[in-house]
Structures are given as structure tokens and as C-alpha cells.
Amino acid sequence: MTTNLNTAEKVNPRKIAVNNALIWAAINVIIFLLVYYASPATLASPVFGFISIAVGIGLAVYFTLDLRKKIGGYWSFREALGNIFLMFFVQVVIYTLFTTAFAKWIEPDYANMMREASLNATTRMAEAFSSDQEVIDKMIEEAEKSIEKQVNPSLVDLIQGLAIAAIVYFIGALIFAAIFKRNPPIFAQVDEE
Numbered sequence: 467m468t469t470n471l472n473t474a475e476k477v478n479p480r481k482i483a484v485n486n487a488l489i490w491a492a493i494n495v496i497i498f499l500l501v502y503y504a505s506p507a508t509l510a511s512p513v514f515g516f517i518s519i520a521v522g523i524g525l526a527v528y529f530t531l532d533l534r535k536k537i538g539g540y541w542s543f544r545e546a547l548g549n550i551f552l553m554f555f556v557q558v559v560i561y562t563l564f565t566t567a568f569a570k571w572i573e574p575d576y577a578n579m580m581r582e583a584s585l586n587a588t589t590r591m592a593e594a595f596s597s598d599q600e601v602i603d604k605m606i607e608e609a610e611k612s613i614e615k616q617v618n619p620s621l622v623d624l625i626q627g628l629a630i631a632a633i634v635y636f637i638g639a640l641i642f643a644a645i646f647k648r649n650p651p652i653f654a655q656v657d658e659e
Contacts, residue, residue, distance in 0.1 A: 477536065477537050477538070479533065479536075479537045479541070479545065479549045480548075480549065480552060482533055482536050482537065482549075483533055483549040483550070483552045483553040483556070484552065484553070484556055486529040486532060486533055486553050487529075487552070487553045487554070487555075487556035487557040487560070488556070488557075488560070489529070490525050490526075490529050490553070490557045491556070491557045491560035491561050491564070493525060494522075494525075494557070494561045495560075495561065495564050497518075497521070498561075498564075498565065498568075501514065502573070502576065506576075506579055507579075507583065509579075509580065509583075510579075510580060510583030510584065510587065526554065526638070526642065527642075529553060530550055530553070530642055530646050531646065533549060533550070533553060534546070534646060534648065537549075539648065540648050540649060540650040541647060541648065542647060542649060543643050543644065543647045545647075546642070546643035546646055546647045547639055547640060547643035550639040550642045550643055550646070551635065551636055551639035554635040554638060554639055555631075555632055555635050555636075558628075558631050558635055559628060562624070562627065562628060562631070566619060566624060569617060569618070570618070577617040577618055578617075580613075580616075580617050581613050581614070581617050584609070584613045584616075584617075585606065585609065585610065585613060588605065588606060588609040588613075589602075589606055591605075592605040592606060592609075
């Protein structure tokens with residue numbers, strides 16, 4: 467528990483981090499659904515990938531600052547790291563589970579569309595990279611295996627993907643904790659009457 471310096475009440479930063487993660491995941495799901503139903507081919511576009519990364523970083527900054535503010539404006543590096551990582555990881559788990567469920571049960575055409583778009587992009591890249599048809603065929607065959615794991619993951623693939631995401635998001639949380647930590651002032655201000 468962290469004590470808010472402005473009030474005598476105790477706040478639970480983990481609860482706030484989870485709440486922020488739920489809101490962040492909901493925003494990501496809404497963006498995903500809007501883009502999918504408005505222009506499905508956009509999801510496979512590299513431009514959409516870059517825009518998603520920019521929006522994700524913007525939301526991460528917003529929710530990190532919001533979390534710090536809600537717990538009183540101050541936290542050590544350790545507190546920041548733990549709460550930021552919790553927020554990042556809960557968000558990615560929810561989003562991953564949603565997109566997996568979406569592809570498997572809600573909209574099975576999504577998996578086929580992503581598979582086709584990825585194979586087309588891989589084919590274009592392979593043809594630009596090499597003129598030898600055997601090399602192109604081998605690259606496409608390897609890409610098909612990789613793409614199949616992405617669009618139709620098994621439980622092991624899902625757990626492995628989340629483990630890799632945990633490592634990546636922990637590194638991101640380390641960076642954010644270093645940037646957004648703020649220690650309380652050494653000498654507390656005294657109100658003189």
C-alpha cells in the first residue's frame with residue numbers, strides 16, 4: 467500500500483494498475499474491432515502496425531502518468547516497475563486472449579484474411595529478395611508454418627507468446643520506471659498558520 471501524501475487514505479496501486487490495464491485493453495479491442503470491420507485489409511498493413519505502436523506508446527505514457535498521479539504523485543523505481551509491469555502485462559494478456567478468441571470463434575474469416583495477407587507480403591518480399599524460385603518456395607513454406615502458428619495458436623503457442631511478451635513488456639516497464647519514477651521530497655513542506 468502507498469500512502470497518498472495529500473490525504474490520509476491508503477491507496478492500492480496494484481488495483482489502480484489493473485483498472486488502468488482493463489481500460490487500456492478495452493481501448494485496444496475497440497480500435498481493433500473498428501479497423502477490422504471498417505477495413506480488414508488495413509490490419510495487415512505495415513502502416514497500421516506503426517500507428518498501433520505509436521498509439522500503444524501514447525496510451526502507455528497516459529496510463530503510467532495517471533497511475534502515478536492516483537497514488538499520490540510519487541513512487542520509487544521499484545514501485546514504478548512493479549505497477550507499470552502489472553499494468554502492461556494485464557493489458558497484453560487480455561488483448562491477446564480477445565484476439566485469439568476472435569479469430570477462433572467469433573470471426574474465423576479473420577484468421578484466413580491475416581494468413582492470406584501475410585503470405586502475399588512474404589511472397590512479395592521473397593521475390594524482391596531472391597530470383598531463385600527454390601529459395602522463394604522455401605521462404606514461403608517457412609513463412610506458412612510461422613503464420614499458421616500466429617493465426618491459429620495452440621495452447622503451448624499462446625503460453626510461449628505470452629512469455630515472450632512478458633519479457634518484452636518487462637523491458638518496456640524498466641524503461642518507463644526509469645523515466646517516470648519520482649521520489650518524494652526529502653523535506654516535507656509544513657503548512658504554517
